[in-house]
Amino acid sequence: MAVMLAATLLGPALASAMPPVRDAVLPRLAVLGRIQPGLWALRDREPDGRTRQQCIVDPDMFVQLAHPGPRCQRFVIDDQPVTGTVHYSCPGAGHGRTTIRLETPALIQIDSQGVTAGAPFSMAVEGRRLGDCPAAGRRRR
Secondary structure, eight states: OHHHHHHHHHHHHHHHHSOOOSSSOOOOOGGGGGSOOEEEEEEESSTTOOEEEEEESSGGGGGGTTSOSSOOEEEEEEEOSSEEEEEEEETTTEEEEEEEEEEETTEEEEEEEEEETTEEEEEEEEEEEEESOOGGGOSOO
8 A cells, every 4th residue: 555655646746757759750569560551440448438530640649548649758657569658747737647458459458547637547448440541631630
């Protein structure tokens, strides 16, 4: 319990102590290099979970599903060929910890939790690649 409390209290502090990432290349998980970009169905893994479609032009987008858009500071916790975990901090927007597990290049499992807009979040998502992005959805988010 003490370890969990310390991790909860120190995680954001450690992330904010990291040097800022400007236009530098963000740390990238090895598993992301094995995931195919394209149109993906993202299904919440809960009873009656909703499914949404998203054009993923860069698999790196899977790391910050709860914080799309901002360039956040990242710390790689675990980096294996088929699984990886990242802690990220988005100044003024929150932070999160995401684990991505590859089943195939077109099927992944994502578990993420953290804080966004001042409130905690926790999500478990299954991602399935549907095909290529429609022409209008190919621009980078």
